[in-house]
Structures are given as structure tokens and as C-alpha cells.
Amino acid sequence: MAGKMRRAERVTAKTARRITGISTPFGGLSWSDPGPSEAEVVRKFLLFMEDRRALYIPLDYEVLQHVRASIDQIRAECTKTLQQLGPKAFATPPIRAIRQAARGFQDDQARAFRFFDHGPQGHEGGPAFYTALGVLRAIVGQQVALLAAHYDIDVEGDLAAVLPRLDNERS
Secondary structure, three states: OOOOOOOOOOOOHHHHHHEEEOOOOOOOOEEOOOOOOHHHHHHHHHHHHHOOHHHOOOHHHOOHHHHHHHHHHHHHHHHHHHHHOOOOOOOHHHHHHHHHHHHHHHHHHHHOOOOOOOOOEOOEOOHHHHHHHHHHHHHHHHHHHHHHHHHOOOOOHHHHHHOOOOHHHOO
């Protein structure tokens, strides 16, 4: 009988999270699906962010309505992601900062330069629009870099353009 029972060589964290109880005296194990891991939730969030044109399209190609819609989607996705994460998760503060920056984008362009801007100018924004968009991109870049580094996730495509660069990486 000893030959038929062998010890597990390794229990992964993913497997350990699924164990919800052990019954005795004859053994037993209860399993549940804990949902995606924190790293998986963050990976999906970063994949979503890769498709947000407002974060990387050159400023002279930006269209006010598209940018505003994209930033509204970012705010909604931040809230959805925060609902999946625990309050003590490493990703919670960076994602909250991104959501705050998206909310700040709307406030800043209305508040800053209000004496110089005279409302939206069709496809072009005024100084407040571009300043607020630049601030948003900088904050998002910092927070995405933190998340990518902590969870060891590669940032692909155009989203990498908003990440902070080291001095030796500048062209």
C-alpha cells in the first residue's frame, strides 16, 4: 500500500488557493474555483489599456469626442478591475491612481485655462485639453510601469510609449 500512495512533489499556489477545506478522519478535500489570480486580473487590465488610443495617439490626430469616450471607458474598467481585487492587493493603489487621473482629466480641462479656451473646437482641443491629456498619459505611464514590474508582465504595443524611460533609453 505504501507503494501506491506517494507524496505530491509540489503544490502550486494556484492549486493551494482552490483548497477550501479538509475533512477527517478518512481524509477528503473540498475544492472551489477562486477566480482569476491577482496577476491575471492585472494582466487583463493591461491588455485593455493597450487598446486605449487616447494614451498614445499623436496629439495632432486626437479627436475630442473619441478621447473623452476612451477615458470614460478607462474609468469604467478601473472600477471593474478594483471590484475584482482585494483592498490589500498591490494593484489597488495604482489602478485607483489611474481612475483618479481619468476623472482629473475631465475636471482639469474644464478648470485650467478657462479664460483662454472657449469650448471645444471640433477636432482640435485647446491648451487645457492637451495639458490635461499629457498629465493623464504621464500618470498612467507611471502606474502601468509599477504594475508591469511588480507582476512581471510585458507591456506590448503602443502602450509602451507612455511608460517612463531611463535616461540611457532616450533617442
